[in-house]
Amino acid sequence: MSDTDTFLDELEALLGKPGLLRDSDAMARYVSDWAGESLGAPLAVARPASVEDVAEVVRRCNVRGIAMTPQGGHSGLVAGALPARDGQELVISLERLDRVRDIDPINFTMTVDAGCILENVKRAAWEHDCDFPLSLGAQGSCQIGGNIATNAGGLNVLRHGMMRELVLGLEVVLPDGRLWQNLTALHKDNRGYALQQLFMGSEGTLGIVTGAVLKLSPRPTQSRSALLGMPSVQAVVDLYSLARRDCCDLLTAFELIPRRCIELAMEATPSLIDPMDQPYPWYVLMEVAATGPIDLSALLEQLLEAGLERELVLDGALAASDAQAAQLWQFRESMLEGQRRRGEHLRTDLSVPISKIPAFVSEASDAIKALDAECEIIAYGHVGDGNLHFNLLPPPTMANEKKKAYLHALETRLFEVLDGFDGSISAEHGIGRTKREAYLERLAPTERELLEGIKTLFDPKGLMNPGRILPPR
Numbered sequence: 001m002s003d004t005d006t007f008l009d010e011l012e013a014l015l016g017k018p019g020l021l022r023d024s025d026a027m028a029r030y031v032s033d034w035a036g037e038s039l040g041a042p043l044a045v046a047r048p049a050s051v052e053d054v055a056e057v058v059r060r061c062n063v064r065g066i067a068m069t070p071q072g073g074h075s076g077l078v079a080g081a082l083p084a085r086d087g088q089e090l091v092i093s094l095e096r097l098d099r100v101r102d103i104d105p106i107n108f109t110m111t112v113d114a115g116c117i118l119e120n121v122k123r124a125a126w127e128h129d130c131d132f133p134l135s136l137g138a139q140g141s142c143q144i145g146g147n148i149a150t151n152a153g154g155l156n157v158l159r160h161g162m163m164r165e166l167v168l169g170l171e172v173v174l175p176d177g178r179l180w181q182n183l184t185a186l187h188k189d190n191r192g193y194a195l196q197q198l199f200m201g202s203e204g205t206l207g208i209v210t211g212a213v214l215k216l217s218p219r220p221t222q223s224r225s226a227l228l229g230m231p232s233v234q235a236v237v238d239l240y241s242l243a244r245r246d247c248c249d250l251l252t253a254f255e256l257i258p259r260r261c262i263e264l265a266m267e268a269t270p271s272l273i274d275p276m277d278q279p280y281p282w283y284v285l286m287e288v289a290a291t292g293p294i295d296l297s298a299l300l301e302q303l304l305e306a307g308l309e310r311e312l313v314l315d316g317a318l319a320a321s322d323a324q325a326a327q328l329w330q331f332r333e334s335m336l337e338g339q340r341r342r343g344e345h346l347r348t349d350l351s352v353p354i355s356k357i358p359a360f361v362s363e364a365s366d367a368i369k370a371l372d373a374e375c376e377i378i379a380y381g382h383v384g385d386g387n388l389h390f391n392l393l394p395p396p397t398m399a400n401e402k403k404k405a406y407l408h409a410l411e412t413r414l415f416e417v418l419d420g421f422d423g424s425i426s427a428e429h430g431i432g433r434t435k436r437e438a439y440l441e442r443l444a445p446t447e448r449e450l451l452e453g454i455k456t457l458f459d460p461k462g463l464m465n466p467g468r469i470l471p472p473r
Contacts, residue, residue, distance in 0.1 A: 101353060
């Protein structure tokens with residue numbers, strides 16, 4: 001019996017047979033993510049059911065020098081939580097750590113296991129008339145630990161911030177198996193370095209989040225949505241500026257959607273019908289939400305009137321019910337599936353200052369079209385935080401074997417344009433493996449030295465999610 005077999009037998013004795021998967025068929029769903037990326041088979045899949053078991057698994061891996069891949073709900077887009085192709089990484093899935101430990105509706109906090117699915121967390125908060133405002137398309141499968149590790153964004157960042165703004169305290173298993181607990185529910189705590197911030201967005205490279213104290217908000221008692229036809233990206237940004245002032249903190253989402261995405265949504269979901277009498281080049285999908293006696297319908301109507309008077313808005317559809325609002329937001333969800341059905345394409349996750357969105361979309365579009373006029377550009381995203389998904393679809397006649405090199409060339413050119421706007425190549429998806437080289441090319445020497453120093457301090461053996469963000473050692 002090999003040392004590896006002995007090690008896995010020991011883990012099975014610790015976790016039980018349901019806690020350790022070794023068969024390739026049983027491990028199949030742990031080697032792919034939402035984007036369809038697949039990177040081979042793991043050494044095995046450990047599924048600990050307690051924080052203590054997570055710590056013991058990590059401790060044993062550290063002693064034996066076995067690399068670890070922490071994993072949540074398989075909804076990543078940068079191959080950050082997928083095991084390496086060499087089959088030598090142990091996947092540590094948090095899916096069995098799924099308890100809501102405590103809810104304090106007066107303090108507006110909730111303490112949860114890292115394996116809790118985001119949608120379940122939101123529902124648990126609603127039962128106490130509270131809201132956990134993180135809103136993602138993958139909320140039915142993504143887990144809180146993964147949301148923290150990737151510093152998840154989503155639709156409501158403009159009002160509530162990224163995931164790091166929604167976490168007060170953490171519990172983390174360090175790469176050597178020690179447990180660091182800082183499950184503070186304090187809204188103000190200024191005692192020295194905020195260590196918990198280092199783990200948010202670290203993509204599992206510094207430790208495994210096992211628990212968190214989340215910051216809640218009052219559950220909105222009402223919300224209103226509208227889909228607006230717009231003449232240009234500049235008009236969209238100008239309307240956002242107006243809405244941000246007139247609607248203040250009641251504005252929860254403000255999405256830029258091109259006409260092509262409306263068409264893709266209707267292709268993916270045939271029950272959807274064209275929302276307006278005629279097509280428009282661009283659309284805004286927006287939402288306002290509030291508690292208390294505020295007339296949100298009047299607020300939206302006033303905004304629409306102001307937009308029409310200033311010739312920013314060409315037409316609008318205001319949802320008169322929750323069912324109509326859900327139908328409007330179905331366009332936002334279905335357009336993603338419509339893109340995926342088109343096959344391999346370039347997904348990007350960029351950010352620029354909000355005021356520069358129109359200029360960036362124009363300049364980047366011109367640059368891509370100069371390389372290939374047949375490339376289809378689909379630019380959409382979260383206007384309120386400057387986050388654009390500037391996606392590129394190859395010509396439908398292109399052979400599959402040519403697509404990878406083709407898309408890489410387009411991405412390189414797109415990032416060159418982005419650099420001119422002092423933008424970010426990753427607004428919310430993280431770095432993982434997919435964006436590592438582009439990320440490292442843009443790191444200043446001093447910044448890289450500091451980042452590598454942090455990694456070495458926490459993980460001197462380089463066993464925790466190696467090769468993500470930084471090169472493996």
